[in-house]
Amino acid sequence: MPKNILIADDDQELLLVLKEGLEKYKEEFNVLLAGDGEAAIQKLESSFVSLVVADLKMPGMDGFSLLAQISEYYPDIPVIIITAYGSSQIREMVHQNGAAGYLEKPFMIDDLVQEMRSVLQKEAEGGTLHGISLPMFLQLIDMEQKTCTLRVNEKSRNLEGVLFFRDGELLEARTGTQHGEKAVYTILSWDDVLISIQNTCSMKEKKINRDSQAILMDAMRVKDETQADAEDGLELIEEEEEEDQESIQAAVKDSAHSDSETNIETVQSHIEYRMGEKSGVLDIYQDDSHDDILYYGRLLGETLSGGSLHLSFIQDTTGGCKFLIPGHNTTVVSVEPNSPREKMIQVLQK
């Protein structure tokens, strides 16, 4: 699978030349372009990048600032600095600031490719694993008190995430724009993963403060819940084709029934506590009649890489307003049309 390489340079012509020049390596590298440092940061937020090639002199956020930002928020992503104003002092300064590589302009495409390959080799220096249970592997890291950076690739949906460990302690995780515990939950929810191991950890600060084992347990619980939700959705669309599924659905719903009242009470007390009478809540109940819309919402979320669906709001043509909380059984919070929507979204998302 080609690695995403982000090239940031304000010289548009050079960007195009590099893009075209790297075209013959398209099985190895997928090239993303950014016209300045800020655009590069935006790309880093929206795409999973393996390597950044950045010009030193750019308007706005220059190469040094970009390097500093990457070291702070994406310390696993190596940066190769390219510059037309090269000198031994600049080279030294670039390396001191954490760059993995340095090239002076003009350079040959092949020189850049060689530099990129040598930097990227470190990404999987500790080997790659696949067909292994990620939670079990993380427990091993914890037991052996290993220091490493794990890149996890969920192959079927091409999702990627990174986990940072020092002496077995989980310091930080990232996938998409998610960081911290939330990212751990997302990464651990993936099946069929490819794990690349780097035997170093460039993350300096511990950003996840809870105990690794407790997070792992929570992540497994979240995964189980997510799987149950997915099964609900799957059952919904296969209902007509496989009648046998109905009995399974009934069994799932029976087992979830005891949770239904608890869910309604929890949602109700949470809204009352946070909003009081201002919420405009008319009724809270469980109802699967909107599950088809939620299903298509989820599909769009997946297609556009938005992550998991947490909440939905629907207003019908008669003005009726409902918040839908996905779960084993969809919890519906019916509200008055003048209910403060954004505030309710904030409350219900928690």
Add this chain to the structure above:
Amino acid sequence: MKELFQDVLKMKEVRGLLFLTPKGEIRFSHFIQNNKTDPEDIDWFSQLAEQLGSVHEAEFLFDWARLYIRNSRYGILLIWAKLNANMAMIRLNCDVSLSNWEQSSQRKPQENRRGGFFRRR
């Protein structure tokens, strides 16, 4: 078509827009992010349009994005935005865009009729 939706598209947090016919056929699509699947390749928009039925508007909140759907007799507008998007402005701009669409779609038949009238004279 892009001009009709420029107020929505120029909002910083908006990452993409799809405008479908009431039956779910794509009229216009514009995204400023890389998608795993090109939204134009999605073949289930007709089912989505059917499900929307009497829904006037819908919102979906994901891990790191939100989707706003505005259903009208002229078509279905889907806005893909960052989580911190100003939804009140998005809703307002969608209303304006759909109103502009309504006006432009009504204007065309009138122009044709006028053309026919002059030709007859």
